[in-house]
Amino acid sequence: xNYAQIVLPLNLKGSFTYKVPDELISDIQVGMRxxxxxxxxxxxxxxxxxxxxxxPEKFVAKEVIGILDDKPIVPQEQINFWNWLSDYYLCSLxxxxxxxxxxSLKLESETYLKIKPNVHIDFQNLDVNEMYLIQALxxxxxxxxTDIEAFIPKKDIIKTINSLIDLQYIEIDEKVAEKYKAKEVxxxxxxxxxxxxxxxxxxxxxxxxxxxxxxxxxxxxxKQTENPDLPIKKSELFEGGYFGNSHFKALxxxxxxxxxxxxxxxxxxxxxxxxxxxxxxxxxxxAKKEIDEAFEEGKNVLLHGVTSSGKTHIYLxxxxxxxxEGKNVLxxxxxxxxxxxxxQRLEKKYGRQLGFYHQKLTDFxxxxxxxxxxxxxxxxxxxxxxxxxxxxxxLGLIIVDEEHDSAYKPREVSPYFNAKDSALVFGNFYGxxxxxxxxxxxxxxxYNARKDKMKYVFLNERFxxxxxxxxxxxxxxxxxxxxxxxxNFSLQxxxxxxxxxxxxxxxxxxxxxxxxxxxxxCESCGYVNYCSNCDVVMTYHKSTNEMKCHYCxxxxxxxxxxxxxxxxxxxxxxxxxxxxHEEVSKLFPDNEVDRMDVDSMRKKxxxxxxxxxxxxxxxxxxxxxxxISKGLDFxxxxxxxxxxxxxxxxVQDFRAEExxxxxxxxxSGRAGRVSGNGKVFIQTYNPDHSVFQLLKMNEPAKVYxxxxxxxxxxxxxxxxxxxxxxLKHRRExxxxxxxxFLGSIFRKYLPEDCVLGPEKAQxxxxxxxxxxxxxxxxxxxxxxxxxxxxxxxxxxxxDEITAYQSIKKGVFVDF
DNA sequence: TGGTGATTCGGA
DNA sequence: CCGAATCACCAT
Numbered sequence: 001x002n003y004a005q006i007v008l009p010l011n012l013k014g015s016f017t018y019k020v021p022d023e024l025i026s027d028i029q030v031g032m033r034x035x036x037x038x039x040x041x042x043x044x045x046x047x048x049x050x051x052x053x054x055x056p057e058k059f060v061a062k063e064v065i066g067i068l069d070d071k072p073i074v075p076q077e078q079i080n081f082w083n084w085l086s087d088y089y090l091c092s093l094x095x096x097x098x099x100x101x102x103x104s105l106k107l108e109s110e111t112y113l114k115i116k117p118n119v120h121i122d123f124q125n126l127d128v129n130e131m132y133l134i135q136a137l138x139x140x141x142x143x144x145x146t147d148i149e150a151f152i153p154k155k156d157i158i159k160t161i162n163s164l165i166d167l168q169y170i171e172i173d174e175k176v177a178e179k180y181k182a183k184e185v186x187x188x189x190x191x192x193x194x195x196x197x198x199x200x201x202x203x204x205x206x207x208x209x210x211x212x213x214x215x216x217x218x219x220x221x222x223k224q225t226e227n228p229d230l231p232i233k234k235s236e237l238f239e240g241g242y243f244g245n246s247h248f249k250a251l252x253x254x255x256x257x258x259x260x261x262x263x264x265x266x267x268x269x270x271x272x273x274x275x276x277x278x279x280x281x282x283x284x285x286x287a288k289k290e291i292d293e294a295f296e297e298g299k300n301v302l303l304h305g306v307t308s309s310g311k312t313h314i315y316l317x318x319x320x321x322x323x324x325e326g327k328n329v330l331x332x333x334x335x336x337x338x339x340x341x342x343x344q345r346l347e348k349k350y351g352r353q354l355g356f357y358h359q360k361l362t363d364f365x366x367x368x369x370x371x372x373x374x375x376x377x378x379x380x381x382x383x384x385x386x387x388x389x390x391x392x393x394x395l396g397l398i399i400v401d402e403e404h405d406s407a408y409k410p411r412e413v414s415p416y417f418n419a420k421d422s423a424l425v426f427g428n429f430y431g432x433x434x435x436x437x438x439x440x441x442x443x444x445x446x447y448n449a450r451k452d453k454m455k456y457v458f459l460n461e462r463f464x465x466x467x468x469x470x471x472x473x474x475x476x477x478x479x480x481x482x483x484x485x486x487x488n489f490s491l492q493x494x495x496x497x498x499x500x501x502x503x504x505x506x507x508x509x510x511x512x513x514x515x516x517x518x519x520x521x522c523e524s525c526g527y528v529n530y531c532s533n534c535d536v537v538m539t540y541h542k543s544t545n546e547m548k549c550h551y552c553x554x555x556x557x558x559x560x561x562x563x564x565x566x567x568x569x570x571x572x573x574x575x576x577x578x579x580x581h582e583e584v585s586k587l588f589p590d591n592e593v594d595r596m597d598v599d600s601m602r603k604k605x606x607x608x609x610x611x612x613x614x615x616x617x618x619x620x621x622x623x624x625x626x627x628i629s630k631g632l633d634f635x636x637x638x639x640x641x642x643x644x645x646x647x648x649x650x651v652q653d654f655r656a657e658e659x660x661x662x663x664x665x666x667x668s669g670r671a672g673r674v675s676g677n678g679k680v681f682i683q684t685y686n687p688d689h690s691v692f693q694l695l696k697m698n699e700p701a702k703v704y705x706x707x708x709x710x711x712x713x714x715x716x717x718x719x720x721x722x723x724x725x726x727l728k729h730r731r732e733x734x735x736x737x738x739x740x741f742l743g744s745i746f747r748k749y750l751p752e753d754c755v756l757g758p759e760k761a762q763x764x765x766x767x768x769x770x771x772x773x774x775x776x777x778x779x780x781x782x783x784x785x786x787x788x789x790x791x792x793x794x795x796x797x798x799d800e801i802t803a804y805q806s807i808k809k810g811v812f813v814d815f
Numbered sequence: 816t817g818g819t820g821a822t823t824c825g826g827a
Numbered sequence: 828c829c830g831a832a833t834c835a836c837c838a839t
Binding site: 005008010012015017036037038040 | 822823824825826827
């Protein structure tokens with residue numbers, strides 16, 4: 001007897017055992033998709049993770065229904081990777097599977113209704129809904145459950161179906177249908193027979209009384225002879241409106257031309273010129289050499305290149321080398337909107353061998369990329385974190401660009417994994433080299449590189465030896481005391497900006513807080529507007545004149561009077577980016593000032609439009625949130641201003657300083673990219689703060705040394721490992737008790753100083769769920785593995801308490 | 816008391 | 828995660 005371990009696309013621990021029927025045993029292989037029944041009568045697409053002969057003892061295994069692939073769709077390297085992810089991040093294989101696969105590849109059975117054969121239906125005794133359903137079934141034979149909603153009220157559906165089943169009139173059926181459909185495009189050509197055996201002049205004679213048909217025939221013939229390998233699109237013929245489909249049809253009826261179909265990629269590839277890469281600078285050559293050496297030793301690389309140092313040049317060289325060795329490349333980016341520069345350059349060089357994979361593709365587009373990767377049709381794949389799950393054949397190089405970016409580990413979607421760290425392991429499974437690149441590496445990566453776990457390669461100069469921007473700290477307290485301020489801007493800053501604008505250059509103003517004012521408060525009774533779903537005050541957005549909750553998205557209109565005491569003295573407190581934008585517009589009325597944040601970029605192509613506006617220098621000042629630190633590589637930005645820099649540091653998070661450093665450095669990098677005269681103004685009440693002082697020195701090593709010392713002092717990563725467990729429930733008392741209990745289990749197994757909490761989460765209630773957190777601070781190395789086993793035991797012990805099963809639990813490794 | 820919506824539980 | 832089973836509550 002043969003059995004298989006199957007992973008199902010459900011959030012369930014581990015894999016499930018199924019019997020492999022004898023007729024399938026010769027075809028089934030690890031990594032293939034199979035159809036299996038699960039639960040009541042549903043059929044799912046599972047992945048074969050193992051084939052063995054051990055009959056289960058505690059239950060009777062169901063049988064595999066069928067195999068969907070003729071060769072494995074998940075390569076062994078991916079299977080290893082999934083197992084590692086599930087083990088390291090304490091998440092289930094099912095979760096990973098659901099995340100990894102486009103849903104068109106995960107077929108699920110759908111429930112259909114049909115009329116039982118040979119029944120006599122007595123319409124007299126049916127109610128209206130039952131009548132509708134029967135009539136619909138008589139017309140359509142099969143009806144999908146969701147379609148019924150169109151003609152029966154939702155609440156009556158179950159009742160209607162059940163009663164008809166009781167009457168033995170209808171039955172339920174499960175069907176699995178292929179979802180993916182190739183897109184087909186019509187092409188035309190001259191009938192082969194015509195070309196071989198007939199005389200063109202004769203044909204033209206027969207067409208002499210149909211001028212348009214004749215013209216069309218000649219048009220197609222001409223195109224075809226001109227370039228026999230280039231298929232002619234049918235739609236192309238009708239462009240300009242001279243020919244119509246009737247002309248074509250007439251020719252086709254005479255068997256002179258024919259129509260054929262080709263499957264078309266949904267994603268258009270670049271088909272323009274192919275270009276060579278530019279020469280590397282001296283510094284780049286040295287850096288590249290160091291990378292080569294590291295790869296020889298089998299080491300991965302952290303490429304720390306200051307802004308505009310031309311990391312991309314080096315990537316391009318390494319990509320080229322890898323391709324020449326016949327291997328493929330995976331290029332990871334934190335988000336797809338940043339692809340512009342890199343893709344433009346790669347497209348010109350590799351054309352059709354380039355593929356994209358990211359969250360914005362439709363499902364069918366994803367499937368097409370899947371197939372092309374599987375057929376080894378794509379040499380370079382540019383993608384976001386979900387591109388780690390494509391079925392690569394022969395991966396030689398992985399590049400993780402902007403490796404510090406937090407988009408590599410979003411907290412909102414499960415499974416919770418960090419794509420940057422995972423890429424290193426993934427590369428290992430494939431025997432591929434990995435480069436992590438950034439102008440501001442994460443402290444963890446920097447530490448690992450310095451500890452020789454990776455090779456540290458530092459590119460300390462901008463390309464073409466352009467000078468790095470200069471930092472200037474403005475003591476805002478002093479400016480205020482000497483009355484040299486206008487709102488949130490010191491006169492010194494205003495003058496500096498003016499100077500840059502006078503030279504027809506551009507300015508960036510960073511203020512990392514959305515909305516207009518943080519809080520609207522009643523002056524007489526102190527009332528503030530809380531979100532009804534979350535324990536969070538709502539932010540005032542002036543542009544849309546509404547209050548928004550930034551966590552659950554709820555909106556409300558702005559109160560004109562205090563809802564509690566009806567006072568009209570409503571006070572706006574806390575400065576948001578909208579307010580800074582308004583201020584800047586007033587300070588520089590003759591200049592064009594634009595705002596860039598998630599709220600103003602919501603409209604379609606808003607980003608593209610603004611990007612172009614800046615590029616064409618129609619915009620003089622861009623005011624924005626952290627968004628402006630990414631991808632805005634323009635030649636004429638000479639000044640970056642951060643009017644309220646302290647707000648970047650006042651965040652309750654041990655990474656606050658790291659983040660502030662990264663954000664300021666990234667946004668500064670936009671200044672003086674060509675001129676080398678870039679200036680960065682940081683307005684602060686604490687000009688002596690270490691982060692600001694260190695930034696000013698422009699010596700990254702000192703910044704990292706400072707942050708690492710702090711981290712070591714307070715036992716934070718990279719010196720310890722953090723695991724955070726979050727419990728959520730609608731009822732506060734229940735989740736409170738549950739987290740106390742879980743905390744006590746942890747304390748039973750782990751040393752006291754490893755367990756912190758439970759505590760109310762910073763946002764105690766989110767979307768009507770109360771949340772509590774337990775933080776585990778664990779030692780690194782061998783001890784960690786030991787402790788992790790104990791954590792697993794603890795979590796299992798907790799799961800066994802039935803009363804707490806309704807509590808939602810999230811486990812975040814490397815929090 | 817039966818019907819409805821919410822909660823819990825098992826799945827191979 | 829999904830559906831079946833069970834539970835809790837309310838109107839009749």
